[in-house]
Amino acid sequence: MDESDDEYIGELSSPVKNSNHDSRPGISNRTRRKTGGGDSSQNRKLAAGNGGGYSWEDDYQRSWDIVKEDEAGSLETIVSGLVEARKKRYLKNVTPFQRGIIRTLILVLDFSAVMAEKDLRPNRASLTILYAIEFVNEYFDQNPISQLGIVIMRNGLATLVSEVSGNPNDHIEALKSMRRLEPQGDPTLQNVLEMARGLLMHVASHSTREVLIIFGALLTSDPGDVHKTIQSLVKEKIRVRIIGLTAQVAICKEICKKTNFGDESSYGIILNEAHFKELLMEAVTPVAITKSISQQTKGFTLVKMGFPSRVSENSPTFCSCHSKLVYGGYICPNCSSKICSLPAICPCCNMMLILSTHLARSYHHLFPLKLFNELPKSEQYDAYNCFGCQTEFPEAVPSGNSVSIGNVTTNGNKSKKELITSSRYRCPNCHNDFCIDCDVFIHEILHNCPGCESNNIKTNLIQAKTSDLHATHPENNNITTATG
Amino acid sequence: MDEIADRVFQADDVSIAAGSSSTLQAFDESPSSLSLIIDINPLQWFRLKDQIDLKDLSRSICIYLNCHLSLNSSNKVNVLVANNFSDGEENGGSKILFPSIHTKTDEHGSSFGNSQGKNLVNPNMYRQFRFVDEIFLEELHSILQKEPTELNIKNFKNTLSGALSISLSYINKLNLSNDGLLKSRILIISVTDDDSLPYISTMNCIFAAQKMKVPIDVLKLDKKDGVNNSIFLQQATDATNGIFQKITHPKGLVQYLSTSFLIDSNLRSILILPTNFKIDFRSSCFLTKKIIDIGYVCSVCLCILSLIPKNHRCPVCDSKFDDKVIEKLLKKPVVGVSNTNGKKKRKINSVM
Ligand SMILES: [Zn+2]
Ligand SMILES: [Zn+2]
Ligand SMILES: [Zn+2]
């Protein structure tokens, strides 16, 4: 039994997939009740450092303490609660805010003496570098036409490690070479913010200006008044996000609050390694531009871009970007010069060249899929199979057995089990029903409703706007040439 | 219990293979799932009627499915159709044929549905093959029966993206229930050009497939002189490490299917794939749906426009564009005139 403890926790912390998850016998033995604690959501809030108090003033929270049985000794309600929580996570992202998708971000890493501490394995500095490499990859994956620069704080100085550029490999190389560097001296917020300001000064107006600081220390040694720096950051619309590795520091909180229009949520303190990564990955999603910002900004830019085609060659020719002999490459649609990799700015005609797939990655931010509604419990349903994966839905419960939540028999026998939910999630547009697995998959990975896409009559947002243009479809020509 | 035992067995297998030379041998033994999407757009099939018809195709497909099933006893298939126009409440567009939701798939094959498919397949065929082939033919037949005699082309929308979405959800569920041990791939047999394909949803499918490491293969049937217009499907194969082949001699379809399209997804890194390396990466304009190679991109929402909107506002996110920037973009290139070299050039310029 003891052995399986770990496995069970692991499963809970991973996303729970099925609301009808059969609670396994023996779980109750392993679950410890925590007496006198607040409710679970409150605990989590405090632990994340967003609540009123400090997280270290609270009792130590074990991850398994959050899980509690209900009166009937079942975990079903908790499991379905976790499913709901997962749904809520993507619900947050549905608000169609404009997002500043062309970004420029300065990543700041603390490399002061405290980073040698071993509370994170193998030590803070190496883990930070490891995660920073993952962050760079993910950042360019999600924001392909954005820019990034890396700065470190060491010996009371800000040092530029990697210039602002759009090439992830340069940054990763720079991060890898930092593995040999020993953390030393004091950190300095002011120096680093001033350097970031300098780096972001020349950034084009259509790009966002962001700073992400990973801050391990509890102090900062500044040459001057850091508040003045904060004021100039606010003036230049630079948004700062800080991830603390130790505990909350008042000045960090202030920086985040002031540069994010009073919003403190951009300051996070890590709980453990996994939470560290989670906080870091949050910074990958583009920042939403609020109404107030978009009204302040008078003009957004329209950028002319080319979508080149890839060619293959039997003999190498010179590329126009490095003047090297290479096989194949991309041909600029404007001036027909050959470029070896994308995205790039054509060295010949100065046009920005990208793959259309680079842009398309961010489109699901623009046209968020409507949330599916859970169907109310009923005695009869229209659909028997999930429209996505074709799995059969659990059968409807006849009215004879009145259903009360939490009154679930745990012996896994389907016929005896009364259902808490209908397990059907319906798309508001096409009225097709989906299971929870498909619902989560559709909203988190696919971003398409299979039902809406499969219907050849109904059209969606953009297509509705341009449906008139479809009248002149080549299909018409084909049929006339084929018959005549 | 069986599942657990199986996994232990496989783990042993891996360690043995790793001992010898590479782990590839062990991977070969793991089962794979094939999603087949057939485009049955009647207009396009009519265009191809001199070369191939659906009957020929379904014959070849039966052989292909059997081939896939015979490679490993736990291999799986599922078959979908896209672009059918059977109107009415039961949605047209794309639909899943196998596993069928109409015929309850009884493992013992006692209730194989009605007789339609049975007559077409040799009753002495290996049961596993017969089971798949019968249901596939039966369902295809019933869909073709419902096909309307007249079409309202105005509402035409390519539903290939829907079929792709369904098969990706199906694969996602398979992965969840098999702990990722099952490798999957998708083959699209396409006859329709891409102009009518909804751009954003197709791209979303491509990225989802990329994330799930599911290769998308495309077999495009076309006339000999047909202009290849499968831009998005080409991009799909390129992004997911799939195979794109345009076939103009459909008589040899079985040959193509059994050579090019039986390549397992984890063998792809060591084989030179029979795909083309010249790929068109053009994009589609959000407003006119035209396929363009140079466009204007809104810096807020990254939508692609083939023309500058008249009101200087983004048609998608409604951001106001900077007038100065627009002015700069509208400027036509001017022939440079040097001041030192007097009147003659100026004259030429004014004539122009
Ligand atoms: Zn080059
Ligand atoms: Zn050029
Ligand atoms: Zn499903």
Ligand SMILES: [Zn+2]
């Ligand atoms: Zn829908």
Ligand SMILES: [Zn+2]
């Ligand atoms: Zn826009």
